[in-house]
Amino acid sequence: MEISFIHCADLHLDSPMVGLKNLPTSIHNKLKESTFIAFKKVIDTAINKKVDFVIIAGDIYDGEDRSIRAQIRFREEMLRLKENQIEVYLVHGNHDHLNGSWINIDLPDNVQVFPSMVTIKQFIKNNVSVNLYGFSYETRHVKERKIDEYIRSEGANFHIGILHGNLEGSTDHRAYAPFQVKDLLAKKMDYWALGHIHKRELLETIPPIVYPGNTQGRHKKETEEKGCYFVELSEKDARLEFIPTSEVVWESLKIDASNVKTFDELYRLCRKKIDERRDGSYSFIVSFEIEQLQMEDSFLDSDLLEILQQDEGDSESFVWVTSIKIQENTEWLKDNLLKESAFYEELFAVTKENEAVDDAVFSLYQHPKAYRFLEELTADEKRDLAKEAEELLLSMLVNYGR
Structure with a gap:
């Protein structure tokens, strides 16, 4: 008994690429299309692998307005899946929450969208049944622990949780729908399809708790190749294959x-x-x-x-x-300055002397209101201050001329 599916998240279709200037037209156009091309690769994989269904774990669109261009392109890919009898289960995340303002483009009936409350949707094929659990963000800011609302319902061969949220304590993204790994394990799912974090990460192997990352990097902090996971889930184990989709x-x-x-x-x-x-x-x-x-x-x-x-x-x-x-290269720069003039030799010599540090902080330690809150500087602390002073001096010499 086995099922197969694609797990992707954070498509951010039609996302602007930030931090880039003066691009040639050809490069600008390729970047503008990159999120769409990456998602097309996801769908190509689903069709070529003949999967049972596709899971999209939130942030399909980059903004709550869901541009018409992005919606039309998304629907085209959903229709390709329908032609190949492939179901789709998706949740909306903080970027494309349900309360946004957009012109609605209807999706084909093979696409199952989770509402704002945690809901169970069932997939059945060849006497194999799967319960899928998830919710869509009603507003942009969902800070409560939605994981507490996930309750496993018996009567299915497999159970898959879909959650667009943040691991508690992680600082990569805003702390929406927070959870701990032990919370997910307690729900007794066979697979957790996560979204929201744009870096690929396997939080647990048994059962798999997976962030696939986004499908296309959008700025300099989203480095390395991006993609999705092809998953084969059986009663015995789960086999995961990362599929690169970056353009x-x-x-x-x-x-x-x-x-x-x-x-x-x-x-x-x-x-x-x-x-x-x-x-x-x-x-x-x-x-x-x-x-x-x-x-x-x-x-x-x-x-x-x-x-x-x-x-x-x-x-x-x-x-x-x-x-x-x-x-x-501060050491090289300093050596060259010392060769230029005796003035620099005297200047840098000051930063080597603990007496100079003592003189610099003398007035602070003598202040009638401050001295009682200060402890005597250690030799290491004096060396650190002298080093910082030297680096600041070199930086000023470089930036403002000598």
Whole structure:
């Protein structure tokens, strides 16, 4: 006795891609379509795998207005599933809650939408029955423990909980419909289909308690490939297969530039990183963080970014560098300053002396209202303060000139 299904969540159809400027038209269009293409891959997988049903665990749309464009595209995919006799069970989350304002586009009858109260919907096929439990957000902010309303009902071969919510104590997202893992285990489900957290995570294996993450990353914090899960559930076990669906992958890459001496060498090093990503499987939005660079040029990052973006042009599988952050090599900078003038030698010498720290805080410790609340600084604390002062001094010298 076995069933199979797709578990996806957080489609955020028609989501704007934030934090991007001056994109070529081709890249802009691909990003604009990326959430739709990712969801199409989900549906392609469901059809190719001949699953029994699809679970969508909330936030189908990016906003409570549910754009007509997004609704039409979603319905088209639901109709494809209907043509292949595949049922759909979905809940709405905090982004696309039931109390929003939108022009309603009817969905085909293979789509089962959970109401605002925890409800049971039953799937039956070939004498195999499944109870699915879930609820849709009535408003954007659902902060009560809805998990307490999930009650297993006997009379089915399998039981699946659908919950768009946040693990208590997690700070990744707002704490909506909070729960603890022990709460889910106590409900005796065979599978928990979670949504809301955009990072893929398996909270428990027996039974599987699964965040599939979102299907397409939308900004620099949603890195790595995204997707959904193909699940085969039997009386003995559950088999999970992650299916990548990203059209565009966001990445943050560190570059060790300790051996770079010229701008051209730095440019070539960045180009090598870009070419390593260009494998044809994905397009990439990349942020570079350059470390240990031993060059002084306040315009270096902006010049380099402009050139790398110009090189990319209209590539079909693009690698678009959206930002470059250069971490100052403070030790190298300090060494060069010390060689320039005896003035800098005297300046930095002050930050090495504990007496200088004592002089700096002397007036605070002598203040008639403050001194009683202060403890004597330890040697380690004085060293930490001196180090912070030195780093601040170097930063000011870099940013405002010497």
